[in-house]
Amino acid sequence: MKVLVIGSGGREHAMAWKLSQSIKVSAIFIAPGNGGTYLNPKFKNIDLTDINLLSDFAIKEKIDLTVVGPELPLSKGIVDLFRFKNLNIFGPTQKAAQLESSKDFAKDFMYRHNIPTAKYRTFKMPDEAHQYIAEHGAPIVIKADGLASGKGVIVAMTVEEAHEAIDFMLVDNKFGDAGAKVVIEEFLEGEEASFMVVCDGKTILPLATSQDHKRLLDHDMGPNTGGMGAYSPAPIVTNEIYSKVMEEIISPTIYGMAKDGIPFTGFLYAGLMITKKGDVKTLEFNCRMGDPETQPILMRLKSDLFEMLYKAALGHLDSLEIEWDTRTALAVVLASAGYPESPRLNDEIHIEDRIIPDSYIFHAGTVYKDNKLLTSGGRVLAVTALGNSVKEAQFKAYEAINTVKFNGVQYRKDIGYRALNNN
Numbered sequence: 001m002k003v004l005v006i007g008s009g010g011r012e013h014a015m016a017w018k019l020s021q022s023i024k025v026s027a028i029f030i031a032p033g034n035g036g037t038y039l040n041p042k043f044k045n046i047d048l049t050d051i052n053l054l055s056d057f058a059i060k061e062k063i064d065l066t067v068v069g070p071e072l073p074l075s076k077g078i079v080d081l082f083r084f085k086n087l088n089i090f091g092p093t094q095k096a097a098q099l100e101s102s103k104d105f106a107k108d109f110m111y112r113h114n115i116p117t118a119k120y121r122t123f124k125m126p127d128e129a130h131q132y133i134a135e136h137g138a139p140i141v142i143k144a145d146g147l148a149s150g151k152g153v154i155v156a157m158t159v160e161e162a163h164e165a166i167d168f169m170l171v172d173n174k175f176g177d178a179g180a181k182v183v184i185e186e187f188l189e190g191e192e193a194s195f196m197v198v199c200d201g202k203t204i205l206p207l208a209t210s211q212d213h214k215r216l217l218d219h220d221m222g223p224n225t226g227g228m229g230a231y232s233p234a235p236i237v238t239n240e241i242y243s244k245v246m247e248e249i250i251s252p253t254i255y256g257m258a259k260d261g262i263p264f265t266g267f268l269y270a271g272l273m274i275t276k277k278g279d280v281k282t283l284e285f286n287c288r289m290g291d292p293e294t295q296p297i298l299m300r301l302k303s304d305l306f307e308m309l310y311k312a313a314l315g316h317l318d319s320l321e322i323e324w325d326t327r328t329a330l331a332v333v334l335a336s337a338g339y340p341e342s343p344r345l346n347d348e349i350h351i352e353d354r355i356i357p358d359s360y361i362f363h364a365g366t367v368y369k370d371n372k373l374l375t376s377g378g379r380v381l382a383v384t385a386l387g388n389s390v391k392e393a394q395f396k397a398y399e400a401i402n403t404v405k406f407n408g409v410q411y412r413k414d415i416g417y418r419a420l421n422n423n
């Protein structure tokens with residue numbers, strides 16, 4: 001079977017890596033891929049991002065399954081287009097992807113289906129938004145309605161910051177259409193976790209639990225990023241929390257979408273806030289797997305990822321059971337100088353041949369040019385390792401990092417500390 005993976009990040013490298021372990025898979029194309037996938041003879045990078053050209057490619061190459069990594073092509077309707085052309089693809093339709101591409105859609109959906117989430121109001125007019133902030137005070141959270149490359153959420157600790165965020169989005173239109181509407185919501189306190197499932201429209205297959213570290217610096221300080229590290233499982237998701245998430249969030253979402261006439265196929269990612277009391281609220285939905293959560297999750301997956309996604313795309317997930325490695329996997333992201341504000345590009349990356357057992361280096365912002373591996377984005381590599389405990393996985397991941405060098409590298413030294421505290 002021939003597979004096409006859409007995307008270029010660490011998540012897509014991990015998907016391709018896992019798909020390549022299936023005996024059913026004969027070829028893997030990645031569009032556009034990165035330096036790491038280019039250098040691996042098992043994969044072929046395809047320099048395409050336009051969804052029409054991708055569908056032409058899938059027809060020409062007789063691709064049996066296309067798997068979509070990031071949200072952007074989903075929000076542009078790649079799944080609708082591929083299905084229209086009778087191509088087999090795994091992911092949500094453009095309408096279903098609104099759970100991620102419109103915060104207003106997601107909040108309205110959660111309210112209608114009684115899915116726990118922060119109280120909110122949606123605004124288009126700056127005056128009304130400013131007045132709401134004046135009435136509610138800080139801390140308060142301002143979110144651009146649309147996709148804003150992970151920069152659309154401002155957790156305002158002061159009223160001034162909140163007013164500034166409103167002006168930024170509604171007056172200065174800094175996010176364009178994505179910020180033409182804003183959701184203002186109640187600030188929630190607790191610990192975050194990521195909960196992902198695979199769904200074929202009817203059957204829900206939960207993936208292993210995980211947690212990521214969004215802040216740039218140790219002890220969860222500094223600016224928010226796409227994620228500086230992650231691990232699986234997340235000890236904070238106890239059996240009790242797990243059942244609550246399935247009953248109160250995941251099941252009502254999947255059944256609610258089906259009831260609303262928008263059946264959800266694809267990966268559904270619920271960003272959770274778990275309070276001290278053990279209540280769980282939904283911070284956000286993503287219609288894709290998380291990055292870097294995918295890297296540790298897929299290192300723990302023992303079952304055949306191709307079979308899982310192929311069956312899900314055909315609506316036959318009910319006949320599948322999956323198996324997980326009981327060990328912990330932990331990923332540390334190596335970011336370029338200047339990340340997240342203005343990542344520096346074109347620093348040469350050196351990776352020693354020495355292999356640390358049970359570890360793998362997934363590439364993200366890398367490119368191979370003139371016989372050199374160079375940085376080409378903010379998050380450059382995710383160094384991931386398996387261990388019998390969080391401590392062991394952490395130790396091996398940091399040992400594997402010693403095999404990598406590039407100028408300006410930034411990474412956190414404490415990935416996994418919450419899991420160690422919760423153990």
Ligand code: AMP
Nearest residue numbers: 118141153155185186187188271283284
């Ligand atoms: P989101 O993209 O909606 O998940 O927001 C990005 C990050 O902002 C989350 O991972 C949280 O750290 C933070 N955040 C979002 N919504 C809230 C909220 N209502 N209360 C506190 N923090 C939030």
Ligand code: GLY
Nearest residue numbers: 226227290291292
């Ligand atoms: N790591 C968070 C995300 O993928 O959205």
